[in-house]
Amino acid sequence: MRTYDDALLADVRARLATVPAGVADLGDVVRDAVRHRGVVLGSHALERLVHDVRDATLGAGPLQVLLDEPGVTDVLVNGPRDVWVDRGSGLEHVPLDLGTDDDVRALAVHLAAAGGQRLDDASPVVDARLPDGARLHAVVAPVCPRGALISLRVLRPGGLPYTELVAAGMLPPGTGDLLPALVAARANVLVSGSTGTGKTTLLAALLALAPPDERLLVVEEARELVPTHPHVLHLLARRANVEGRGEVTLADLVRATLRMRPDRIVLGECRGAEVRELLTALNTGHDGGWATLHANSAADVPARLMALGALAGLDPAAVAAQAAAALDVVVHLRRTDGRRHVAEVGTVGLDDGRLVVEPALTWDGSGAPVRGPAWDALVAQLRDRA
Template sequence: MRTCDDALLADVRARLATVPAGAADLTDVVRDAVRRRGVVLGSHALERLVHDVRDATYGAGPLQTLLDEPGVTDVLVNGPRDVWIDRGDGLEPVPIDLGTDDDVRALAVHLAAAEGQRLDDASPVVDARLPDGTRLHAVVAPVCPRGAIVSLRVLRPGSLPYTELVEAGMLPPGSSDLLPALVTSRANVVVAGATGSGKTTLLAALLALVPADERIVVVEEARELVPTHPHVLHLLARRPNVEGRGEVTLADLVRATLRMRPDRIVLGECRGAEVRELLTALNTGHDGGWATLHANSAADVPARLAALGALAGLAPEAVAAQAAAALDAVVHVRRTAGHRHVAEVGIVALDAGQLVVTPALTWDGHGAPRRGPGWERLVDRLGEGP
């Protein structure tokens, strides 16, 4: 028994289900399961088998090796022999054989079940998180022609020092002092950008600059923000189980932070109706807050906020008024040819009743900083020139 077959996995999982989580040593369980089959393995073979069983039981099975590879941000499965990864420079195929279409479907179902989600003909689309925080999106027939399509987004908690981001060129000329000034002045800031543009990495580095005597409460769907700071509390949302119960939303958690004596409220990603609770919190004396938001540019942030506000039942006028009073600045980050960098810093304001983000600092094609019409207002907010 040198392969991790279905029967062995079923035996191991049945044994693990009878003991409290973490109470059994996986190596001992696998060794006992193999011995019951009359097979004796050497130490190296047993170690490899335990590794495969661990990946199949707690990880992403045959895809776990790809997820563990340094630099990999995405693993995409289009079919049994149609697998792609992104190491930050674009998609590239990988030579891996996942068996049959049915095997791919079974893998997708197993990954969804690990997070208590249902994936079958009646519920053919799922969004979930693996135990290690990896984002899972999967669809099965009849949504796709056969088997399953699986998309995995690797989440690597970012805690790079701010100085390293400066050295790596993520902070262009003129911004390396400006962004820490936003932290020091307790501005309320949105970090905007596309998926994979470096929003979380930048925000984690900036939160590490918060004074050590301040209490930071971070609300997220999965733990991504891990700033190097002595007083950080993490609140994680919970999806409903297969019976539709037990859900704890981001909006619930943002409301909870208000009773936790926070010095800084941070929303890891604003993506839904929780925008109402965020704007309310930042409008009631809780300054120094930060949030990330998906947007194509700083100028698109007002439209994104209006769209999210609509999910919470807020009229565009209400969102504009709340956001203009709550938010001070937008930092937009972008990934260009694999290089992540700050592309713009803007100031948030109302213009004829419309929410706008006015450019305060941008950079030309040669990387030279250019002060925009919002520069003076930003300097006034910071209290002194950065």
């Protein structure tokens, strides 16, 4: 239940707008607004009011309590009383009442504004990053039937150490040293998988294992990769403004990294024409690169690369030749019964001119790993690079 009404919230926002950002203390502003209305509150009630108003003005409003909950990775709003969370083991319905469809739309508009984006009938779809790092995707009517649809992905600063991922069963038993060996060997690796399989979590943990004297250039649409490493530089893409100007694409940023003395070039997610720049960079002596890619399986990675290459104007033969020369390994992740794990590790190569990913290690998450036909080649490659 809300401890404030819309009039009080509007008064607080108006007062905050009159002072420079970061100067006013929100608690003092709320107390002044309450005092101006002639209302007397006890210390506990006032503290709760300040907390709720802070969530409404600076956070995600009634959803903030879910975002702050340890273990929550996603918060999804389908309607006023249709709220879901993922605590790491699948979606769970939450008995949270957000009011009406109009209230949900207003919440979506507020979240978009907090992320510096516009959300209205003229611009009904938005991707943004909230001040606390959460990633927002929102859609409002008429694109959706009514109100708004809100998707929030929680970013955990620093991520989890690789040892914790191994302990949690993300790697096949007895193979926990394999992925760090890829980092040490400066292999060029794609981490593939569907949404929510832990690609970003695993990549951040592995990048933290890179030697501390290496310079990591991380290119993303929104900042999600936060490896615990002393020398990480982040380059973030920017959308065009309302006048259609000022856009900076992922492809622009990958090209920019080449002039910034990178030891490792990392692309948070390869999803478009920037695949051309990525393959070019990894084919010009910049080894040790990593990227994530959405794919259903490791065997489907070549088809995904072909599709992305077509967006960049590359024909299949050019993509195959470039990818086979640039990439060494694909690490594919899957989610089984709510648990994220590495399902396959494969090597990248050509078979009669066709790009293929040959299985080196497969695992269904429930038993011992199975060595594939490329296992010996992978071990030899790591040994040669050691």
